[in-house]
Amino acid sequence: MPELGTLEDLPLDYRQALAAQNLVPLWPSLRAVLPHGQPGPRTRATMWSYESLRPLLMQAGELTPIEKAERRVLVLANPGHGLEKMQASSCMYLGMQLLLPGEWAPAHRHTPNAVRMIVEGTGAYTTVNGEKCPMQRGDLILTPTGLWHEHGHDGDEAVVWLDVLDLPLVYYMEASYAVEGEKQDVVPRRGDSEYLRGGIVPSPVFTRDTSTYPMLRYPWVDVRAALETLAAERPGIDAVQVAYVNPEDGSDCQNILGFSALMLRPGEALALPARSPAMVFHVIEGGTMVSSDDARFALAEADTCCVPGFARVTLKNRSATEPAFIFIADESPLHRKLGLYEVRP
Numbered sequence: 001m002p003e004l005g006t007l008e009d010l011p012l013d014y015r016q017a018l019a020a021q022n023l024v025p026l027w028p029s030l031r032a033v034l035p036h037g038q039p040g041p042r043t044r045a046t047m048w049s050y051e052s053l054r055p056l057l058m059q060a061g062e063l064t065p066i067e068k069a070e071r072r073v074l075v076l077a078n079p080g081h082g083l084e085k086m087q088a089s090s091c092m093y094l095g096m097q098l099l100l101p102g103e104w105a106p107a108h109r110h111t112p113n114a115v116r117m118i119v120e121g122t123g124a125y126t127t128v129n130g131e132k133c134p135m136q137r138g139d140l141i142l143t144p145t146g147l148w149h150e151h152g153h154d155g156d157e158a159v160v161w162l163d164v165l166d167l168p169l170v171y172y173m174e175a176s177y178a179v180e181g182e183k184q185d186v187v188p189r190r191g192d193s194e195y196l197r198g199g200i201v202p203s204p205v206f207t208r209d210t211s212t213y214p215m216l217r218y219p220w221v222d223v224r225a226a227l228e229t230l231a232a233e234r235p236g237i238d239a240v241q242v243a244y245v246n247p248e249d250g251s252d253c254q255n256i257l258g259f260s261a262l263m264l265r266p267g268e269a270l271a272l273p274a275r276s277p278a279m280v281f282h283v284i285e286g287g288t289m290v291s292s293d294d295a296r297f298a299l300a301e302a303d304t305c306c307v308p309g310f311a312r313v314t315l316k317n318r319s320a321t322e323p324a325f326i327f328i329a330d331e332s333p334l335h336r337k338l339g340l341y342e343v344r345p
């Protein structure tokens, strides 16, 4: 590939004449915006230890009352993007949110899509479009774009969850905003109670649910059981993994980010193919080694890490006797919709 001319190759008065008319020469930046062979991501493989961040999150509970925070969150920021950008990857935002007993985070709705992966504690709930979703360790609760949501806490211990949003993308698109609302009236919950058994869906008088988000809560107890069944009944399967989908049509459960859960059998090592989307791993149970090109992280329970797109990732269960369970978020629905999705063997 021939070297291209640089800005410095151009006379100063020519560069000034261009700038005066809001013009920029392409060739000095061409290799940067179209690097050869694969992207040059800003996203850096980064790990956040829950044991290390937890005391700081609890301290936030003492320093900042919920009324002054609205959402009491420590953002897991990727240094590759600059901490002030508050993004884990180009399209994913991660935050650890703390809600203390008796607190209430008021209702709002916004254009970015969010999910919550519950990390610790019981007694809290999220009400999404009127459906009161209890929070238990490992549950996944959706708050898709435009749906009202608020968080409350009737229990007696701190509750923490991991928020995963497509905020960086929606903000970049200059499409990010929120609307505040009144406390919601609670309606009977559907979703996880109606769709518990795969292969059958409610169909009253031959009609099917046509809402975009028929299921808002995916209880960990059911997801874990599905993984264990898969591991027991299909011992030769490449990876014991399930995807969180819309139970009516099998599509991704949200439009931009994708979510799945993976079980590593005792001692299992799993080499993932290099794929275009960035990924986030959060350990629900057990311990996992995550190796990604030049990075290597020893994840314990509740730890989180992210890796850039096209990284070659190997996951290894750190235990020879117990399974490990991992929650995965990635940007694959977006890449597929845009025709950018790529898997390299």
Ligand SMILES: [Fe+2]
Pocket: 108, 110, 114, 149
């Ligand atoms: Fe929100």
